[in-house]
Structures are given as structure tokens and as C-alpha cells.
Amino acid sequence: MILRSLTVKGWRCFVNETKVGPFDNGLNIIHGPNGIGKSSLIMALTRCLFDSHNVGGAGIKAIRSWGRELSPTVAIEFEQGDEQFKLFKQFLVSPTAQLSRKEDDKFVPLAESRAADDRARAILSGEASSRGVSDQRHWGFAQILWAPQGNLRINELASVPRATIQDSIGSQITGIGTEDLENKISEAYSQFFTRTGKIKRTGSSSPPIVDLQSRLKTEKERRESCRQQLQAFETASRRIEDLTAELKQAKQSEAELDSQLKTNREQVEKYRKLTEQKKQYQLELSSAEDRYNAIVERITAIADAETEQTEISQKHKLLSNDLPTLEKIVEQDLKASNNAVEQLKKTRLRRADVSNSRAIADLAERFTRNNESFAKFNKQIEQLEIVTDELKELRASRAKIVAPDKLLLKQITKIARNRDDARLRLNASLIRVKVKFAKQTTIDITQAEQIGRQTTQEDQTLDIGGSPDVVFTIPGVGHFSATGPTSDFAKLHNQFESANSTFLELTSGFGSDDLATLEARHAEAESMDHLISNTEVKLDALLNGATLEQLMTKRSHAKNILDEIISLYPAWKQTVPNLDETARDAEDIEFKYNRDIDDAETASDSAKAALKRSEESLANRKSEIANLRSRMSATEKTLQSLQGDGLNHQARIERRLQVALERDAAIGKLKIVNERILQLGDDPAKSQRLLEEQLKAFRTTVDSANGKLNTETGRLEQIIADAPYSTLAASEEHIASLENQILQQQKQMDAIQLLYETVICEKSEVMNALVDPIGNRANYYLNRIVGSKFQKIDFDESLLPQCISPDQSIGGVDLEQISGGEQEQVHFAVRMALADIAFPKDRQPVVFDDVFTYTDASRLNRIANILEESAERFQIILLTCHPERYRGLANAKFFDLEEIVNHKTNL
Amino acid sequence: MVKFIHTADWQIGMKAVHVGSVGETVRAQRLASAQRVVNTAIENHADFMIVAGDTFEDNSVDRVLVQKVADILASFPKPVYIISGNHDPLVPGSVWEHPAWSSHPNLNIAREAKPIELENVTLYPSPLFEKHSLVNPVRWIDASNNPKISVGLAHGTVSGASHGVIDYPIDREAAKITGLDYLALGHHHSFATYPSADGSVRLAYSGAHETTKFGERDSGNVVLVEIHSKGSTPVLTSIRTGGLTWRTLDETVTEVDDMLRIRKEIEALGDLEHSLVELKLAGVLHQAAQGELTRIQELLQARFLYGRYDASNLLPSPADETWLSELPVGLMQSVARQLHHWTDPAHVGERSALASPDVATRSLLELYRLMQEQSS
Incomplete structure (x- = not known):
């Protein structure tokens, strides 16, 4: 098919009849500014070829000239084979369709109305829309060949172009009847299985x-x-x-x-x-x-x-x-018993001897003990008296020493130092005049530290100090006045006097204001204090917590005891008793007594017992x-x-x-x-x-x-x-029957499933064979446009690109992820590839409406080259608002739509 | 002279899983056959009947069946002697406790292993009391000095009669050992005799009175036993009582016409409503014979009491690819070729898990069917 001209009237912006053409067999550029009606022309082309003349709905109403009640008309002149045709359609009001063929230089009607619609659609294998105006899905081959404004992308390839491409490639995947048979297989499969391959478990269709x-x-x-x-x-x-x-x-x-x-x-x-x-x-x-x-x-x-x-x-x-014998024995025993009792009494009388000897021994021991105590107290008291005397003497000596204590001495020493310092500062502030008198004379000092008249001796040197002036008169000699540097003499003097006064006050009680003397006295007093302290310690040690009076009382008590014992045993005054001896004597006496008393008691008891x-x-x-x-x-x-x-x-x-x-x-x-x-x-x-x-x-x-x-x-x-066995028998038979039915069903399902899966598998293989030539062709075009930036475009069974691989190492990248310009270039390459494969021989019109919106100038040049080459095989019609971009195409025929419209308007 | 009917293994109430939906009919037929046994006994003027075990399939069969069997046996005007078998042993709750047995005076259930004295015969019944045992059930019998005709009833496995599990083993020479004139056995479903060294037969299985399954030979009979006197050789006559015909047809298909021949053979079979037919097909299936195969399937299912066929060994003919050309070129032919490859068990190429020769064959048939639908 070759488009020759397109005439519109009452069509959107084309109120008047506007004809574009005749188009060249090769490259045609229709250009004009925005809003001039380029896209309306494309719309007119597709509505004329693919829409029924009596189509209704909002879609067709949109073609009417704005604000007018005109009947939109479109006429296309084209060549098909060796014949020329004209297709005319009027929409909305009095809709009409007529297909004419040029016979003897005249267009003679060939078909009208619906027949004209059908024949028109058949030219590019289009399909009638079931509702409303057609869209790209109904465009037949034009789906590949024609791209509306800014949209090179093909969303879904319709069956006819797809079949054509497949046929062209030679894979007879959709040979006649294949699709029906495939549908039947799918239908059979869907009776048993879901789309995901699972058995339908629910619903009436299970x-x-x-x-x-x-x-x-x-x-x-x-x-x-x-x-x-x-x-x-x-x-x-x-x-x-x-x-x-x-x-x-x-x-x-x-x-x-x-x-x-x-x-x-x-x-x-x-x-x-x-x-x-x-x-x-x-x-x-x-x-x-x-x-x-x-x-x-x-x-x-x-x-x-x-x-x-x-x-x-x-x-x-x-x-x-x-x-009688027994009475006599009693009498004898009574007598013996009385004797024994008597003997016992006698023995008991010796008890006093035992006590006496024990008393002597105790007294001797007491005497000895008191004697020792008395001596001890005596000695202690003597020592105490000595130490007490020493202490008295020391305290008397100490009382005679008048000396400052350590703290006071420290104060005195400090004040003395302050006073001396004040004196030095005072002296330093004085003007000192030394006068050595050669003879006795008087001197009247009127201004000095000490004023008054003084009489001086021969060779006496008088040191006069004063501040700020020293003024004195030596009668007959003259009036002397010495002036020195001014200083705060009064203040220094007061400081000195204050220090001196304090010093004198502190030392006043010690009979000397000589610091060395006071220090010597302090040392002496301190030494005495130390001696007194030592003596007091010694005294305390001797007293050992007691008082002298208590010691003397104890000594007196011991003396009284001794005197009492000596009064009993005067010999002990001379000779102190032997404690061991007295003790031994006492023990001997007691031992003998005890032994004798035991014997006597035993004898007495025996006698009494015998009597009893x-x-x-x-x-x-x-x-x-x-x-x-x-x-x-x-x-x-x-x-x-x-x-x-x-x-x-x-x-x-x-x-x-x-x-x-x-x-x-x-x-x-x-x-x-x-x-x-x-x-x-x-x-x-x-x-x-x-x-x-x-x-x-x-x-x-x-x-x-x-x-x-x-x-x-x-x-x-x-x-x-x-009857469980009978029930079991019936049950097992039922089970066997069911299992047999299931087996048969399963076998049929397996058979259907295998058939379906085999179809899918085989189809996939065939599709792969199909996709390869398209991919190769598209990649060829893309390579020419963008160079080797992209490795390849990946196609799937839809024969459309799914992703693009930048290089071998990186997997497919979604087309949406590449730039807008590159997306245009990929879809252009795909369209051209599909067109090449679909129409290897027949020249068909390729119509692109301003589709390279984002493509840069250099790549557009390469695209233009491809289009120029393609014009050898296709009729190319480009609609653009940038004709300058294609000016380099030597064989292109340009149509200035603005000029055409204006010319018509002017006419 | 004594004349009696020897039968066994009625197995009333048995499962017929192998025939699925006609199981009930098969069971009913065993009862009908039981009546035929009684009729046979009457017709042959038997002095008595002996049932050598397994009258019932199980002790827990429906009691209605027990009553029916008792009624059938009671229709014999002379005594019937019955022993329990391994399927219906004398245990608490067994079928033998049913009051039907005592309600008919001619029915004698041997409840212990002890001789039963008849006018000129002594019976030696060996009832079974459990399902499994390795005890010889006739070991207690000693009829060697019995001047009367001695007949034993037992249920067990004669040595060499079975290769399966042996229950209640019985020596082949058991009749001679025990001094019996005849030992009537049950357990084995086929009629079988065991001649002694002198050629006389004194030990036999009557076989089941009705065939139980496909492939069971010499079943569906009873034995009429005649013994003239003590020590004389029994005369055994096998008499058919079975009502069902179980046919197994093994057919090999090589030519296109074979399937037609088979169909005609099947159509020629008589006694349709009492026949159970099993057809086993092997060989190659020519596509042109597909219709015959379908017809045979229909015949088997519609004409006979029960029919089934097994075509799993029937493979599409490798040379028969004529119909493939009728398929749409391209994809469908490619699919058909692939499936055809898979129908060959010797195919060495890639094969999906589902693609067994049987399934592939069916898939091809499905494709053929769909193609036929499409063309029509």
C-alpha cells in the first residue's frame, strides 16, 4: 500500500477541506508548528481505514471541528498493487463510506457503507472495534507501521501482525487450525486444572x-x-x-x-x-x-x-x-559397848590439842606476814618522805625563778623583733647630725627627736636625730639647721612607741626587759619544771595509787598485830617463828588425833553392833x-x-x-x-x-x-x-470402584496435562526460534543508533521487547529504567525490525507522528539515515514540528502543513 | 453303598473388590449356586451332604446371609454335615451360634472332633477353632479298625497344594494314614484329587461351588462321592454348580484388523448377563483401530455382567503416523511427534516425569480426539 493523499474537512482544526499530498513513494516530511493539525491528520488516516463510518460514541464526536456542527469527512487516495483507490468516509451526520477504484482515470465506486468499511480494514488486515472507535489493537499491520504522537511503544501485538511476522519467519506455529486446536487443548486442560497447574478443588467447575x-x-x-x-x-x-x-x-x-x-x-x-x-x-x-x-x-x-x-x-x-545364855551374852556386850564409848570420849578430848597447834601455826604465819608488811610499809614511807622533801625543795627553787612561759616568751620575742624593726625604720628616717665638741658648751636643740638644752663636754660627740629637720643652736657657734628627706617620722615613731610599749608591758613582771635574760630564765624554769615533774612521777610510783596517810595507817595496823602476837609469844620478837615447823607440828598432831578417833569410833560401833x-x-x-x-x-x-x-x-x-x-x-x-x-x-x-x-x-x-x-x-x-464384614466387603468394593474411576480420571488428566505441557513446551521452543530474527534485526538498528552501549534487546513470546541488556555481565534492565530518548530509539528499532520481517517485499506506509521527542540531534541524524535507507523499502511519512532536523535528507519530500492550511484558508 | 455330595468354600458374603460395582451381584450368585448344590444333591439322590469348611467368608457377615444359607441347606431333605473352616472358625460370636442351625433338624454342625455314627457310615469331622494353625486337623482320626465306611471332613492345606501360607497342613496320604475311605477337604478353590500309590483317589478338594475370581481354574463344582463298601475305591464325579462365567481374554494386537477380530470374538460370547470378562490387550495400536478399541470398551461395559480391559501394554504403532499429517502444521505436529516418541518405552531421549509410555499414549489419543472434534 502506498498512500497518495489525505483530505480532511470539518475535522477538528481542519474546518475547510485540506488535502495533503501527493506523497512520494519514499520519504515524506509533513511539518508544521504545534496545533496546526499534524496529529489530526494521523487520526483521520486511522479513523478512515479502521473505523466504521457509522461508529458512535464520544471517541468519534471528538473529531468534529470545535464549536461547529459539521460532518467530519476524510478521503484517502492510495495504491494497492497496480491499482489506485480512494476511500471516503463521513462520520456523525449522514455517515457514509465509499471505496472507489480508479478506472480510466476516474474513481469508480467499488464498495459502500459497511462493505467499504470492511474492505478498507482488510487493506492492512485491521479488525472492527466491537464498541466505539478503534484503537491500535484494531489497526492490523498499522499497529507496527504507524506510531501516534510521541508513542513508539507497542503494548500488545495483535494477532494478525503477529501471525504475519510468524509466517514471515517461517515458523509455522500458528498453522491453520493450530490456534483452535490449542484452544481446545487449553479448554480440556482448564476442565481439570487451574492456570497455575493445580487441580481445581472447589466450585462447580471442579x-x-x-x-x-x-x-x-x-x-x-x-x-x-x-x-x-x-x-x-x-x-x-x-x-x-x-x-x-x-x-x-x-x-x-x-x-x-x-x-x-x-x-x-x-x-x-x-x-x-x-x-x-x-x-x-x-x-x-x-x-x-x-x-x-x-x-x-x-x-x-x-x-x-x-x-x-x-x-x-x-x-x-x-x-x-x-x-539364860543369851541373856548373859547381852550383858557382856553391853559392858563392852560402854567401854568403847568411854574410850571414844577420851580420844575426842584431844581435839583441843589439834586446834591449838593449828592456831599456833596460823598465828606464826600471820606474824610472819604482818612482819613483812610492816617492813615493806616502813620502807615505802621512808622513801616517800625523802621524795616529798625533794619535791618541796624543787618547788621552792622554782618559785624563786620569775620567767615567762613558753608562749609569753614567744610573744615577747616577736614584739622585741617588731620594736627593733620599728627602731631601725625610725632611725633610718631621722636626719642625724653628729657634733663633736672641742670644748664644753651648751647646745639648744629646737627641732629634733629630743629637744632642749644640753651641756656637752670636750671631745663629746652628740648625735642628734630628727625629722624632718634638726635645728639646734650652739651659742657662740651658730644656729644649725639640717634638713633631710621627708618621711612619715610620726608614723614610724608611733609604731616604735607602740611596739616598745607592748614589749615593756609584757616584760614588766620579770624584772628585766633583756630578751637574753628572759630566755635564760625561761630555760632555767623549764628545767626546774622538768625536775619537779620527774619527782612527782616518782612520788606517784611510790604511792601506787594510795596516799601517804593510808600507807601509814596500814603500817600502824601491821605494827599493832605484831605487837599483839608478840604479847602472846614474846620469843617471836627475838626469833621469828619457823612457819614450816609450826605447820608440820600442827599436821602431825591432827593426823594422830584423827587416826585415834577413827579407831575409837570403830571399836565403839563394833561393840554397839554386837550388843544390838x-x-x-x-x-x-x-x-x-x-x-x-x-x-x-x-x-x-x-x-x-x-x-x-x-x-x-x-x-x-x-x-x-x-x-x-x-x-x-x-x-x-x-x-x-x-x-x-x-x-x-x-x-x-x-x-x-x-x-x-x-x-x-x-x-x-x-x-x-x-x-x-x-x-x-x-x-x-x-x-x-x-455385620461389619459384609459392610466392609461393600465398602472395599465401593473403594475399588472409586479408585478405578479415579485411576481412569487420573489417567485422562495426566494425558491432558502431558498434552498441554507438551504444547506449552513446544510452543516455547518455537517462540524462541521466532524471536531470534526479530531480536537480531532490532539490535542491528539499535546498534546503529546508539553504538555498542547496549548488548541486546530481549524479547519474549509476545514478540515485543521486555528488557535490555547493557552488556553480557549485567542481566536485563527494564526498559522503563533507561532514558526517554533511548526508550524512543529502542521502540523505533523494534518497529523497524518488525516491519522488515513482516513486509520483506511489499512496500507499506510507515507513519510516525512526532515520535522523537527526547532523542538528541546526533542520534536523530542516525535515525534519519536509517529512515532514508528504509525509504527504499517503505513509504515513510514523518510528521514533525522540527523539519530542520530532516533537511539533510536529500530525497525527502517536505509538506508545510501550515502553508497548506493557510493557502486553503486564503482560497 | 453310600452316596453323598462333597462341597466346600462357599465363602458366602465374600468381598468382590476386583469386580467393583457388581460385587453385590457376584455375592448373590454364590447363594444361587448354593441352591444349585442342594438341587444337585437331590437330583443325584445323595444320602447326605458334607460341607468341608469356609461356608462363610467371615464370622461377622450379615446374619441374614446365615439364615439364607441355613434355609438353603435345610431344603435338602436329608442330613447335612458341616464343619467350620479357617474363615468361619468355631469361636464365640461365630456364624455357628446363629439359631438358624438348630431350627432345622437336618443340619448338623460338628462342634467337636469326634466321630458321628450313621447307619453304615462313620463320619470323622474336624472342625476348626481358629483362623490360623499349623496343627494337622485330622491327626486325631483313627478309622483303621472301623468296619463301617469311614469318611473324614477337614479343612486345610494338602502338602504341595499351595505355595502360599500354609494353614492346617494335611498329608497327601492322610486318608491312608487315618484309615479313612475318603477324606473330603475344603480350602483350595479348585477341584483337585490326590491319588494314592495304588491309583485310588481317597482325598480330594471339591473346590468352591462358584468361581471366586478371574483366573481361578476348575472351580464352580461339587463332587458326588460314591463308596460301595468299606475299603472300596470311591467314585468321584465333579458336577458343575457355578452360575457365573469368568473369562480372561489375553489378546495380542499386531495388525489393524486384529482389533476388529477381537471385537467380533467378544460379541460372539454367550451368557452375557452371567459373564465377567477381562480383556488384556498387548501389542501395537493403529490409529485406525482407535474406533474399534472404543467399541470394545463400550461392549465390555454394556453387554456383560462385568467387563474390563487393560490396554496398558498396547502402544501406538510406530509406523502409524498417517493421522499426524492431519494435524495443523507446526506446533501441533511437533507436539504429536514428541508424544509419539514418548509412547515408545525404549525412547532414550529426554522424558518429562509425567511422560510414561502409557500416559503419552493416552495424550496422543486425546490429541487425536480433539483433532476429530475440531474437524467435525
């Missing part, structure tokens, strides 16, 4: 396998329940077996025990009877024994009483005979005799009582024999019963209780086992009623 699997799950749960019931059946059955065996055993044991118990009961009765018999025989025996014992006892008692009578009588006689024993023996004997008399009387009474049964001795013996026979008979019967009892063993009543308990326990066990058995049987019957 495949049957989902329901089958759900039913299978439910059925498996049912099967599991059946299996559990079967297991429960097995368990209950086994349990019943066990319980039955247990019950059988328990019942057998119960029967055995019952029989045993019956036998035992008979034994118990037998035992009871024998026991009662035994008790009867025991009573009989007891009675016989009692009677036998009674007669035996009586006989024995009578014999015993008679024997006792004899013995008592004999013993009484013997004891009575010994009584003999007295007791006598008393006992007497008591015994009295007792015997009493017993004799009692025995007599007993005998009388025992013999009061009215029987004689012989009769009693016969009676004893009779009773003995009765007793032996009872013993014999008892023995027989005992033997019978022994034959029965232990008391069967005890076993009876045990057996009864055992039987009770067995019966409990039987009852329990019966109860459990009943429970288990009930449970088993319940399970049997549910």
Missing part, C-alpha cells in the same frame, strides 16, 4: 476426580470404621473365649469347694458333739478329782497337824533352854518361843477341826480309795473322747469359715465373669448385628 476423591476419602473412613469393628469383633470373641474358660474354671472350682464344704460341715457337727462329750467328761473328772483331793488333803492335813504339834513342842523346849545383835537374838528367841506357843494352840484347834468329820483314820483311807477309783474311770472316758477329737484333726469349724470365704470369693468371680461374659456377648451381638 473435575469429577475431586468429588471421587472426596467420596473415596469418606468411603475409606467407613472402611476404617468397619475394620475397627472387625477388630472389635475379634477382640470380643477372644475375650468371650477367655471369659468362658475362666468361668468354666471358676464354676468347677466352686463345685469342688461346695462339695468340700459339705464334707466339712459334717465334720464340724461331729467335732461339736465330741467336744461337748469331752466337756462332760472333764466335769466328771474334775468332780472326782476334787473329792479325791479333798479326802487326801484332809488325811494329809491331820497327819501334818499331828507332826507339827510334836515338832513345836520339841522346839519350844530347846529354845527355852537357851534363854545379842539383844536381837534374845528378843527373837523370846518371840519365837511365844510364837511356838501360839502355833501350838492353833494346831490344836486345826486338828480338832480336821478330825471333826466323824471319821476315824481308817475310814478316811477307805474313802480315799473309793474316790480314786471314781476319778480313774473319768480319766479313761476323757481319753477316749480326746482320741476321737484328735482323729478329726484341727477344729473343722475354722476350715469351715475359710471354705465359706473361698466359696464366696469363687461365687463373686463367677458372678463377675458371668457379668463380663454377658457384657462381651452383648457387645459381640451388637457388632454382629452390624
